[in-house]
Amino acid sequence: MKRIAVQPEDFDAAAELAALEALGGGGVASFIGIVRGEGGLVALELEHYPAMTEPQVDRIVDQALERWPLLGVTVIHRVGRLEPGARIVFVGTASRHRTAALESCAFLIDWLKSHAPFWKKEYFADGEGRWVVARAEDEAKAAGWQSF
Amino acid sequence: MKRIAVQPEDFDAAAELAALEALGGGGVASFIGIVRGEGGLVALELEHYPAMTEPQVDRIVDQALERWPLLGVTVIHRVGRLEPGARIVFVGTASRHRTAALESCAFLIDWLKSHAPFWKKEYFADGEGRWVVARAEDEAKAAGWQSF
Amino acid sequence: MALDILYFAWVRERIGIDSERIDQPDSRATVADIVTLLAARGGGYAEALDDPARLRAALDQRFVPLDSPVGEARELALFPPVTGG
Amino acid sequence: MALDILYFAWVRERIGIDSERIDQPDSRATVADIVTLLAARGGGYAEALDDPARLRAALDQRFVPLDSPVGEARELALFPPVTGG
Numbered sequence: 001m002k003r004i005a006v007q008p009e010d011f012d013a014a015a016e017l018a019a020l021e022a023l024g025g026g027g028v029a030s031f032i033g034i035v036r037g038e039g040g041l042v043a044l045e046l047e048h049y050p051a052m053t054e055p056q057v058d059r060i061v062d063q064a065l066e067r068w069p070l071l072g073v074t075v076i077h078r079v080g081r082l083e084p085g086a087r088i089v090f091v092g093t094a095s096r097h098r099t100a101a102l103e104s105c106a107f108l109i110d111w112l113k114s115h116a117p118f119w120k121k122e123y124f125a126d127g128e129g130r131w132v133v134a135r136a137e138d139e140a141k142a143a144g145w146q147s148f
Numbered sequence: 149m150k151r152i153a154v155q156p157e158d159f160d161a162a163a164e165l166a167a168l169e170a171l172g173g174g175g176v177a178s179f180i181g182i183v184r185g186e187g188g189l190v191a192l193e194l195e196h197y198p199a200m201t202e203p204q205v206d207r208i209v210d211q212a213l214e215r216w217p218l219l220g221v222t223v224i225h226r227v228g229r230l231e232p233g234a235r236i237v238f239v240g241t242a243s244r245h246r247t248a249a250l251e252s253c254a255f256l257i258d259w260l261k262s263h264a265p266f267w268k269k270e271y272f273a274d275g276e277g278r279w280v281v282a283r284a285e286d287e288a289k290a291a292g293w294q295s296f
Numbered sequence: 297m298a299l300d301i302l303y304f305a306w307v308r309e310r311i312g313i314d315s316e317r318i319d320q321p322d323s324r325a326t327v328a329d330i331v332t333l334l335a336a337r338g339g340g341y342a343e344a345l346d347d348p349a350r351l352r353a354a355l356d357q358r359f360v361p362l363d364s365p366v367g368e369a370r371e372l373a374l375f376p377p378v379t380g381g
Numbered sequence: 382m383a384l385d386i387l388y389f390a391w392v393r394e395r396i397g398i399d400s401e402r403i404d405q406p407d408s409r410a411t412v413a414d415i416v417t418l419l420a421a422r423g424g425g426y427a428e429a430l431d432d433p434a435r436l437r438a439a440l441d442q443r444f445v446p447l448d449s450p451v452g453e454a455r456e457l458a459l460f461p462p463v464t465g466g
Contacts, residue, residue: 013162013165014162014165017165021180021235024233025184026181026182026183026184027179027180027181027182029177029178029179029253031177031246031250032165032178033175034169034174034176036172036173048465049387049389049439049458052442055442056444087169089465098257099289102179105177106247106250109250109466112465112466113463114462115444116466117389117460119389119390119465120464120465132464133462133464134461134464194380195305197302197304197354197357199371200358204359225381246466258381261378261379261380261381262377263378264378264380265354265380266381267304267375268379279306279379281379286381
C-alpha cells in the first residue's frame with residue numbers, strides 16, 4: 001500500500017493508522033508533525049511546488065520501499081495556512097519488522113524535510129512574516145541515510 | 149506526561165495520539181505492535197509478572213525521559229489472549245524535536261522487548277502451544293542503546 | 297526466613313505451580329544456589345531448572361544476574377528470557 | 382525555445398511574480414547562467430538572485446545542481462532550500 005496526499009485539509013490520523021494496521025504486518029510506526037505556537041507565532045504558511053510535490057514525495061516513498069521490507073507507507077503533507085496545534089505532516093509505515101517500520105518512518109520524515117519542495121513562512125502577532133531557514137542539521141540528517 | 153498501562157483490554161490509539169499531540173511539542177512518534185496471523189497462528193497468550201510489570205515499564209520510561217527531551221510518553225501493553233490482528237503494544241512519545249520523539253520511541257519498544265517481564269505463547273490450529281523464544285537480535289538491539 | 301518463589305512461562309508449566317514458599321537456606325546463597333537446590337528435587341523441577349543458562353531471575357521485582365546473593369530479598373522469580381513488546 | 386521559470390518562497394516575493402516565460406538563450410546554458418542573466422535585470426531580480434549559494438533549482442520538476450545544463454527542459458524553478466516536514 002502506498003498512499004500519498006498533499007492537501008490543505010486536516011487528516012484523520014486514526015483512520016490512517018487503522019489502514020496500516022490492517023495490512024497484516026507486526027508493526028506500524030508513525031510520526032505526526034504539529035505547528036508549535038512558540039515565540040508568539042500565530043500561523044504557519046506552507047507553500048509548495050504543485051507540479052513537483054507529489055511526484056517528488058512518491059520518489060522518496062519508493063526509496064523507502066526499496067530499502068526496507070514494508071507492507072505500506074502513508075505520507076500526508078498539508079499546505080496553506082496552519083495555526084498552532086494544527087497537524088502538518090503524517091508519516092506512517094507498516095512492516096513485519098518493527099525496526100524496518102521505525103527506521104523507514106525516520107528516513108521518510110528526514111527526507112521530506114530536505115528533499116520535498118515545501119517552504120514554511122511563520123507569521124507573528126505583529127503581522128510580520130519570516131521564511132523559515134533550512135537547517136544544516138536537517139541536511140546532515142538526510143545525508144546520513146545515504147551511507148546507511 | 150507519563151502514562152503507563154498494562155491491561156487485557158484494547159486501547160484507543162487515536163485518543164492516545166491526541167493526548168500526546170495536545171502537549172504542544174512539534175512531533176509525536178508512535179509504534180503499534182500487532183499480532184501476526186502467520187503459520188496458522190490462532191492466538192497469542194501474553195503472560196506477565198504483575199507485581200513487577202508496571203514498575204519495570206516505569207523505570208524504562210524514566211530512562212527515556214532522562215535521555216531525551218520529551219514532553220510525554222505513553223506505553224500501553226496488553227496481556228492475556230490476543231487474536232491475529234489485535235494490537236499488543238502502543239508506544240508514543242511527544243517532543244519539540246522529531247529526532248528525540250523517533251529515537252525514544254524506538255528505544256522504548258526495543259527495551260520493552262528485552263527488559264519487561266512479558267512472555268508470549270503462540271497457539272496454532274492443531275491446539276498446540278509454543279513459547280516464543282527470545283531472539284538474540286532483540287537483546288543486541290537493546291544492548292546497542294547502552295553505548296548510544 | 298521465608299522466600300517466595302515465583303515461576304513464569306515454561307518454567308511455571310514444567311514445575312506445575314506458579315509459586316511456593318521455601319525457607320531461605322542462607323542469606324549468602326546466590327540465586328544460582330537456590331536454582332541448584334530446587335533442580336535437585338528432580339521431576340518437573342529438574343526439567344525446568346537443569347540448564348541455568350536458559351533462565352533469568354528477578355529479586356524483589358528487579359532483574360538480577362544468577363550469581364547475585366539473595367540477601368534480604370523476600371521474592372525470587374525464575375523465568376525464561378522475556379519476549380514482550 | 383521557450384523556458385518557463387517558476388519562483389517560490391522569498392525568491393518569488395522579491396521578484397514579485399511567481400512565473401514567467403523567457404526565450405532560452407542556448408541549450409548549453411546552465412541553470413547558473415540563467416540565474417546570472419536574470420539577476421542582471423537588477424531590482425527585485427538582483428535582490429532575489431544575486432547570491433546563487435542561497436538558491437536551489439529544479440528542471441522539469443527534478444532537483445538539479447546549479448551547474449546543470451538546461452538542455453531540453455521546459456520548466457526551471459528557482460527557490461531557497463526547502464523547509465517542509
